[in-house]
Amino acid sequence: MSLDSLLFQAVNGLASASGLFLVAAGLSVIFGVTRIVNMAHGSFYMLGLYIAVTLAPLLGEHLGGAAGFWGGIAGATLAVALLGAAVERVLLRRLYNAPELYQLLATFALLLIINDAALFLWGPEDILGPRAPGLSGSVELLGRRLPQYDVFLALIGPVVLVGLHLLLTRTRFGRLIRAATQDREMVAALGINEALLFTAVFALGAGIAGFGGALQMAREPASLSLDLSVLGEAFVVVVVGGMGSIKGAYLAAVLVAEVKALCTALGVIEIAGYTFNMSWLTLVAEFLVMAVVLVLRPHGLFGRALAATKAGEAEPPLLPLDRRGRALVLAAILLFAAMPLIGMFFRYAPVLALDMVIAALFAASLHFVMGPGGMASFGHAAYFGLGAYGTAFAATQLGLSTPLAFATGIGTAAAGAALFGWFCVRLEGVYFTMLTLAFAQIVWSIVYQWEDVTGGSNGLFGVWPDWPFDSRAGLYLAALAVALGGLALLRRIVFAPFGLALRAGRDSRLRAEASGIPVARVRWLSFALAGTLCGAAGGLFAFAKGSISPEAISVGRSIDGLVMVLLGGVQSLMGPLLGAGAFTLLQDTVMRETDYWRALLGLVILVLVLLFPFGIAGGLRRVARLRRAGGAR
Amino acid sequence: MSAPSPVLAVRGIAKSYGGVRALDGVSFEIAAGELLALIGPNGAGKSTCFNIVNGQLRPDAGTVHILGRDVTGLPPRRIAGLGVGRTFQVAAVFPSMTALENVQMALIAARRGVFGFWHPARRIAREEALALLEQTGMGAQAERPAAALAYGDVKRLELAMALAGEPKLLLMDEPTAGMAAGERREMIALVRRLTRARGLAVLFTEHSMDVVFGHADRAIVLARGRLIADGPVDAVRRDPLVREVYLGGTRPGREARP
Numbered sequence A: 001m002s003l004d005s006l007l008f009q010a011v012n013g014l015a016s017a018s019g020l021f022l023v024a025a026g027l028s029v030i031f032g033v034t035r036i037v038n039m040a041h042g043s044f045y046m047l048g049l050y051i052a053v054t055l056a057p058l059l060g061e062h063l064g065g066a067a068g069f070w071g072g073i074a075g076a077t078l079a080v081a082l083l084g085a086a087v088e089r090v091l092l093r094r095l096y097n098a099p100e101l102y103q104l105l106a107t108f109a110l111l112l113i114i115n116d117a118a119l120f121l122w123g124p125e126d127i128l129g130p131r132a133p134g135l136s137g138s139v140e141l142l143g144r145r146l147p148q149y150d151v152f153l154a155l156i157g158p159v160v161l162v163g164l165h166l167l168l169t170r171t172r173f174g175r176l177i178r179a180a181t182q183d184r185e186m187v188a189a190l191g192i193n194e195a196l197l198f199t200a201v202f203a204l205g206a207g208i209a210g211f212g213g214a215l216q217m218a219r220e221p222a223s224l225s226l227d228l229s230v231l232g233e234a235f236v237v238v239v240v241g242g243m244g245s246i247k248g249a250y251l252a253a254v255l256v257a258e259v260k261a262l263c264t265a266l267g268v269i270e271i272a273g274y275t276f277n278m279s280w281l282t283l284v285a286e287f288l289v290m291a292v293v294l295v296l297r298p299h300g301l302f303g304r305a306l307a308a309t310k311a312g313e314a315e316p317p318l319l320p321l322d323r324r325g326r327a328l329v330l331a332a333i334l335l336f337a338a339m340p341l342i343g344m345f346f347r348y349a350p351v352l353a354l355d356m357v358i359a360a361l362f363a364a365s366l367h368f369v370m371g372p373g374g375m376a377s378f379g380h381a382a383y384f385g386l387g388a389y390g391t392a393f394a395a396t397q398l399g400l401s402t403p404l405a406f407a408t409g410i411g412t413a414a415a416g417a418a419l420f421g422w423f424c425v426r427l428e429g430v431y432f433t434m435l436t437l438a439f440a441q442i443v444w445s446i447v448y449q450w451e452d453v454t455g456g457s458n459g460l461f462g463v464w465p466d467w468p469f470d471s472r473a474g475l476y477l478a479a480l481a482v483a484l485g486g487l488a489l490l491r492r493i494v495f496a497p498f499g500l501a502l503r504a505g506r507d508s509r510l511r512a513e514a515s516g517i518p519v520a521r522v523r524w525l526s527f528a529l530a531g532t533l534c535g536a537a538g539g540l541f542a543f544a545k546g547s548i549s550p551e552a553i554s555v556g557r558s559i560d561g562l563v564m565v566l567l568g569g570v571q572s573l574m575g576p577l578l579g580a581g582a583f584t585l586l587q588d589t590v591m592r593e594t595d596y597w598r599a600l601l602g603l604v605i606l607v608l609v610l611l612f613p614f615g616i617a618g619g620l621r622r623v624a625r626l627r628r629a630g631g632a633r
Numbered sequence B: 001m002s003a004p005s006p007v008l009a010v011r012g013i014a015k016s017y018g019g020v021r022a023l024d025g026v027s028f029e030i031a032a033g034e035l036l037a038l039i040g041p042n043g044a045g046k047s048t049c050f051n052i053v054n055g056q057l058r059p060d061a062g063t064v065h066i067l068g069r070d071v072t073g074l075p076p077r078r079i080a081g082l083g084v085g086r087t088f089q090v091a092a093v094f095p096s097m098t099a100l101e102n103v104q105m106a107l108i109a110a111r112r113g114v115f116g117f118w119h120p121a122r123r124i125a126r127e128e129a130l131a132l133l134e135q136t137g138m139g140a141q142a143e144r145p146a147a148a149l150a151y152g153d154v155k156r157l158e159l160a161m162a163l164a165g166e167p168k169l170l171l172m173d174e175p176t177a178g179m180a181a182g183e184r185r186e187m188i189a190l191v192r193r194l195t196r197a198r199g200l201a202v203l204f205t206e207h208s209m210d211v212v213f214g215h216a217d218r219a220i221v222l223a224r225g226r227l228i229a230d231g232p233v234d235a236v237r238r239d240p241l242v243r244e245v246y247l248g249g250t251r252p253g254r255e256a257r258p
């Protein structure tokens, strides 16, 4: 490594930090005032870039290259800000009093819809923007040549930081934002038009993110995967810097970007005869930065503890099944066990049933941390992925027998969940959610890049089980047995002292600790346990499909799990199973027919969150109650 | 022969929030079987005092000894494990569980049975839990969800939970807040009965002076974070300083509820 490349990478790091900072700052400002973590914030960044690369050439034709380029950036910023205002008016406004989880999901639905809208408008190919006129050369620094545009971007971050600081401290609008961040009742009491303030803040945050995206025009192409990758990185930055702190966001962005740049600069090094590709370490480095900061300062560098979060209504006490319930469950088990026979008449039934069985285990394991644990994980796909890849690697590369390969997968997931869980359970509310998503992004990136082990973007193929699981019926019945075992275990635990303690910690951490319950340890263990069973679902998935690719373990899968749980109803134990069945049916039939299934899923989520917050199980209970009330009369 | 060590000994504890001195060199003791009232106007530092004793807050200075053991800075769950039950100014129970499950949970935790993964919790410590609910007058409500209970009943449920695991020391921050006058008297009388029977040491706060003077053995008075009186209730009632800063200043029992 030379000083040359180090300096180059350092400037490059600062340039990336600026983009990251702009997204994180917008996220922070919006959260400060509205208390909503906007999952669609990466989408604003992505849209800014798409609009800029479209607008710049158009404007350039009439006004010349320079005016086109800068006009494109300004236009994109403005357009995204306006879109932000519209989103706040139409959607966010309905969510301010909803439980946190619904806010997260609704804004995630927005991410899905925006992504498909971009696919519709711009197509699936990446789009390159024009170079920056006047800034496409390089500058000399300490005798080295650096790209001018990178130097310009590196300077933009501090400029916006100072600008935002002035806005927040010197203007009436800024003072209102700060007042609202500290004490929402006060703003209402001051007789300020709260609705207008919220719209303006959302437009501001969206505009900053759109600006950040538009600025990347000369550096990277507009692509449909940007929304999630930027969101994951912004979460890391916000968790490290501390939610609500603009200064923290900048420092964290610089820290994260520089550590990555350093790893890239180190390149390939040789230690004791072994060659290490240090650029591969960038992902691990990101994880380490986050881990160190969170251990030392759980609320980030400049963050404070969040006020207690809004929970939904207390759920009704969980009851064991009555006789009718047991009979129904038994009937369902028999139906599923008979699926190989049914398959003789309906060929597609066993395929669908296998998908449902795997989905049920996946959803139930997520529900365990989310429902009884009260911890909304947006990164459950990570453990699905570790289980699937662990199994696939052991089966194909190590040549282990099917049961051993499966056990390896489960073990991998358990280890991952125990490691990540240790950090996650130290955080509460949205911090927890952001960290789970960030970890899942890291797992995904590692899988994507570690080609020797994971097969990179292609994934691993030929994951076929051996005898007696090599027949369709054999595999199906084995999967059914594993899933039923997992579901029974979870159910047993929910009603055991441990499950009661888990619910106690969710209901009132204060009371639980005062009664002598080690809440943190209970949460950690439950997280690890859920990850382990989720890994089993992943292992089954690998065998069922015969292959595994990064796409199958992306954030999308985490969201699928959340939708299954919500579709079925988070407040009951059967809910996730019903939801998994319904969702799989929907996915294997309707969604397969369209290119725009993301938008469709987004709409399903919005309908669920806005209209049926208690899911299928909640709906059924309500119907039953009404019937009983009707019968009594 | 030395006297038996007090159940709770607080020595010189201090706590500031930013510039506000919430507690400033407070010391007192409680003996087994004693009902000690901690009184003082709102903002005097009473809740802060409770939070330090049960480990929720770490004092800036001073020590807390329970049964002769230094527990300063231990987390709440460890202090609970040493036999300290606690109720909160704003009652905290587990709303998604039935009253019975709430008490069973408290009993399971007190017996270090939290890491049980197999046997249904419903069948564990059921009789004891029912007995505790019976004693606090909640027997008829055992199967109702805690979320559906009236506030006074939530307070009683919390008492039952605090009594689980046979504590030696009971900390009750405003056990009657939010209750009607008749209910208050009943509640304190109940506490007194239960604790007498068990030889429990109790520290509690209460705004109604009638209740305090009618039931407590001893009272300590806090004002602006300092202890200004400590003695039998009659002596405290007559103390001119107490009358001035507390009884004279505000109308006892009629302050704004938090």
Ligand SMILES: Nc1ncnc2c1ncn2[C@@H]1O[C@H](COP(=O)(O)OP(=O)(O)O)[C@@H](O)[C@H]1O
Binding pocket: B017, B020, B021, B022, B040, B041, B042, B043, B044, B045, B046, B047, B048, B049
């Ligand atoms: N978390 C806190 N942060 C800042 N100040 C606090 C906090 N908790 C209490 N205080 C202040 O400390 C003082 C004592 O409060 P507290 O112990 O609740 O009094 P009491 O229970 O007697 O009404 C009050 O002035 C209160 O405003």
Ligand SMILES: [Mg+2]
Binding pocket: B046, B047, B048, B089
């Ligand atoms: Mg108080």
